[in-house]
Amino acid sequence: MTVSETGSASLDIATEDERIAGLVDLVTVADSTTETIPVEAPFDGERIGAIPACGEADVELAVERAREAQRSWAERDIAEREEVLSRFQDLVLDRRKELLDIIQLETGKARRTAFEEVQVVALTAGYYSHRGERFLGREKRKGVMPVLTDVEVNHVPVGVAGLISPWNYPFELALSDALPALLAGNAVVIKPAEQTSFIALKGKQLLEEAGLPADLFQIVTGTGPDIGPTLTETVDYVGFTGSTATGRIVAEQAGRNLKKCSLELGGKNPALVFPDADLDRTVEGMVQGAFSNTGQLCIAIERCYVHEDIFDEFVDRFVAATEELELGATYDFKPGVGSLVSEEQLEKVTAHVEDAKASGATVHVGGEARPDLGPYFFEPTVLTDVDLDMDLCCEETFGPVVSIYPFSTTEEAVEEANDTDYGLNASVWTSDTEFGRDVARRIRAGTVNVNEAYGATYASIDAPMGGMKDSGIGRRHGKEGLLKYTESQNVAVQKGQGMAPPDGVPFWLYAKLTSGALRLFDKVPGLR
Incomplete structure (x- = not known):
């Protein structure tokens, strides 16, 4: 195995420190939050900054702000939400050098691998920015009584999605999960891994530059044991990527609070x-x-x-x-x-x-x-x-x-x-x-x-x-990765005769006629 020469491939740490310090202002914190968690660069073990050690009050504040912003966001046309994702894709590609620098600084990964993250986030933004109406639009379904029953399925946003993202792919696994949640009309509160919070904050900054309302995307920083339980209890949906052991804890907390969840866990x-x-x-x-x-x-x-x-x-x-x-x-x-x-x-x-x-x-x-x-x-x-x-x-x-x-x-x-x-x-x-x-x-x-x-x-x-x-439950990507952030709503409009016997018709006759109609419907193409 060979060792790379450093040469001109180093980073201006002073400039990065300045950049990173400004991102901390994007963390949602209550007035009482003063403790911080140091962050180091794995390449050399040196401190590169610090993030707020958020607590329960910070999570509650973040969810409150997100919930308020979500109401008006859900009322926007799907096309408007798609445009935000499209502009975000352009910004990710335009700012890829800065994103790569921050990813490497926090994770210590090779730049080639950091590029995979940027590439997948751009792919995800582009994919969903063209499919919102197709996946989220009203779906016509067959009614129980042809002609007389019109049925449609609506995809209603869950509300506030809480995402707990890991340190190994901190940009991709925070933003790629957040994008479909936002497109579906939700607000998002993310708790990134404490080792790699700055790149998630950079993602928030770019989303807001792309036109996302500021309070719609909240970030709380800190350790899982300190703020994870509060996040699971206060949001409407929980998404977690990480170890199987921690995933079991998150699933238990979500289940206890009757919250929908998706978990992408370990693998061998x-x-x-x-x-x-x-x-x-x-x-x-x-x-x-x-x-x-x-x-x-x-x-x-x-x-x-x-x-x-x-x-x-x-x-x-x-x-x-x-x-x-x-x-x-x-x-x-x-x-x-x-x-x-x-x-x-x-x-x-x-x-x-x-x-x-x-x-x-x-x-x-x-x-x-x-x-x-x-x-x-x-x-x-x-x-x-x-x-x-x-x-x-x-x-x-x-x-x-x-x-x-x-x-x-x-x-x-x-x-x-x-x-x-x-x-x-x-x-x-x-x-x-x-x-x-x-x-x-x-x-x-x-x-x-x-x-x-x-x-x-x-x-x-x-x-x-x-x-x-x-290795987990639920799916990311595709239509499934978007609709998981919604609740399916069945709306049926009944015209003319209802679901009970007409006046004057005995129930025995109604039952006989209905049974005959069921047999007929099953045999006629187009009515099944």
């Missing part, structure tokens, strides 16, 4: 490589799928199952490609791998690898921290001989670590892929795409890619994305 994602796979393409895609964002990606590949006929060749090629990855703490597009986000994350990744090594796993490349690059760097790591007794085998590592296993039959591969409590993402690698589709349908995961690691499903915004099993 498998890849299945069949003997006819194009190994050049597969290795390239798998390296991206395993080590993008230094493996801190819920849909990243952590388990790789390779057919025994090509196992040795694949391992050799995959290890060689991993060795070529460039690590670096720079603000240019040269490095492919950046830093982990924190000491806590470094400790978890290190513990998984050390446990595997002590229990007999073979490390082919990597396996060590790199303090020479920065306090939280860890080498991309490839292991074999990993078994069920190792933490690495079954627990989500959320770092640049992948384990490779041989298989002999398709049935065995599918069984191994499904042998997990998680079901978020998977990939299948084969030259026979119809065979790949068939295998994909047998894998219990919310998204399955054929000859791609995760980008094909995730970037196809028109299709829903989410998890099965312990």
Whole structure:
């Protein structure tokens, strides 16, 4: 693995400090809030600023302001809401350098991965800005009595959506979830991860510049245990992206308060490589799928199952490609791998690898921290001989670590892929795409890619994305990702005869005639 040269690819920290300090003013705080939480840059561990440590009063104030603003926003034409998203897309693309700088400063990720965030937010804004009327407009449905019963379905905004977003993709997972909620006529209150709140605040600033009413999009900063419960209790909808353990807590709180919720949680994602796979393409895609964002990606590949006929060749090629990855703490597009986000994350990744090594796993490349690059760097790591007794085998590592296993039959591969409590993402690698589709349908995961690691499903915004099993409930993207922020309302207009027997008709005769009509309706095309 090579190390990137810093050269001119550094950031003017003084300028960034100024920029970031101004964003703090966008946090919703009550007069009594004075405590702050320091924020550091993972590249060097240095403090870059501080955010307010919000409490219950701040959350209640944010929700109150959002609820007031939502009433008039919901009355606006859908086309007006679409225009805000369209202008926001332009601003995201125009200001991408500034956005990339802030994302890297807060997360320590490689700039290539930061660009993925900007790209997906722009894609999401563009997608929904053209589909509001199509997805939210009144839908005609069949009435119980043809001609006499007119039925329509309206999609009514839930009110205030509360979103709890993570640190690994802080711009994308805050804004991409907020955009459809806003288009649906809701207000949004976001609690971003305390490590990465500044980029969410920058998103708020751009939305308001695009024409979004100021109070409609509120941000409260602080820790989950301090303000998460209050947020869940006071909003009308809860969206959470993060660990399965925390997701269970959020789901319990939402359920106790009878709030709708969606949860995108952890994954221990498998890849299945069949003997006819194009190994050049597969290795390239798998390296991206395993080590993008230094493996801190819920849909990243952590388990790789390779057919025994090509196992040795694949391992050799995959290890060689991993060795070529460039690590670096720079603000240019040269490095492919950046830093982990924190000491806590470094400790978890290190513990998984050390446990595997002590229990007999073979490390082919990597396996060590790199303090020479920065306090939280860890080498991309490839292991074999990993078994069920190792933490690495079954627990989500959320770092640049992948384990490779041989298989002999398709049935065995599918069984191994499904042998997990998680079901978020998977990939299948084969030259026979119809065979790949068939295998994909047998894998219990919310998204399955054929000859791609995760980008094909995730970037196809028109299709829903989410998890099965312990990987969550609900979906983002597509029509489903918009309508989840609404309540379906059935409105029926009855003309002429009502739903009871006409005057003077005995009920026995009414029942007989109605039964006959039901039989007729079922047999006549167009009336069913």
